[in-house]
Amino acid sequence: MNLTFWSDFNCPNSYIGLKRITDAARELDLDYELNMKPFELYPTLFDSPTSSMTTEYVLKYGITPQKAQELISEIEDIAVHDGLKINxxxxxxxxxxxxxxxxxxxxxxxxxxxxxxxxxxxxxxxxENEVIADIDVLTKISVCLGLDEDEIRNMLSGDFYDFEVQLDEEEAISMGVEAIPLYIVSIKQEQLTIPGAYEKEYFKIALEDMINGEIESKTFL
Known part of the structure; x- marks a missing residue:
């Protein structure tokens, strides 16, 4: 299974959705290849982290701090249900x-x-609530996966792949993508676009329909 998807590392729904769809693929014994395409939620943000999430929600949605905290807690609870203990x-x-x-x-x-x-x-x-704009943080992650520290640090210190990121974001604009996550799943000759972080069982139904060649007549999407 090839999974191309637009998402962002600052988007909790993107994290939850990716966990759900890959869990569904594993339960169906499907090997999968991920092709992540960027959709930056904060494209003008500098490397220094912003204020608290509560403040972000208050400013973004025009709600009270108490309501903001409730919405944030709801997302954390949803993630826990999917095996992700996010903070x-x-x-x-x-x-x-x-x-x-x-x-x-x-x-x-x-x-x-x-x-x-x-x-x-x-x-x-x-x-872990680390600052993912930090080159040291990203280098540490890479080294934990067996990659060479100097190689990764040198790459991140320059502007390598910045143009490619920009091209992907322009592609999203041309496609009319306005919200994330957005998944494009390819299995054999079938292809399906799925907008949003559906429940794992719904993802599983769609993948089963693609495997069986019944995506047009049976799938819930």
Whole structure:
């Protein structure tokens, strides 16, 4: 199974959705290859982390701090249900550009760990609340996967793959993508676009329909 998807490392729904669809694939004994395309939620953000998530929600949605905390807690509870013990309230939102550049570099140069590094960056951001714009943080993640420290640090210190990230984001604009996550699943000759982080069982139904060649007549989408 080939899974191309637009998402961002600062988006909890993208993390939850990716966990759900890959869990569904594993339960169906499907090998999968991930092709992550960037959709930065904070494209103008500098490398230093922003204020608290509560403040972000208050400013973004025009709600009270109490309501913001309730919404954040709801997302954390949803994640726990899917086996992800995220700490969303203490997330340090920073630029995800370096993380996206790293994913592209690894995909092209170290494909054997290209799936793993995506999950490791999500984990660092949402579980460990590290600043994923930090080159030291991204280098540490890469080294844990067996990659060479100097190689990764040198790549991140330059502007390698910045243009490729920009091209993917322009592609999303041309496709009319306005929200993430967005998945394009390919199995054999079948292809399906899935907008949003559906429940795992719904993803599983769609994948089963694709495998059986019944996607047009039976799938819920």
């Amino acid at each position: 969303y309230k203490d997330l340090q939102i920073s630029s995800s550009r370096n993380a996206h550049r790293l994913v592209k570099y690894v995909k092209n140069n170290h494909p054997e760990v290209s799936n793993d590094i995506i999950f490791k960056i999500y984990e660092a951001n949402f579980m």
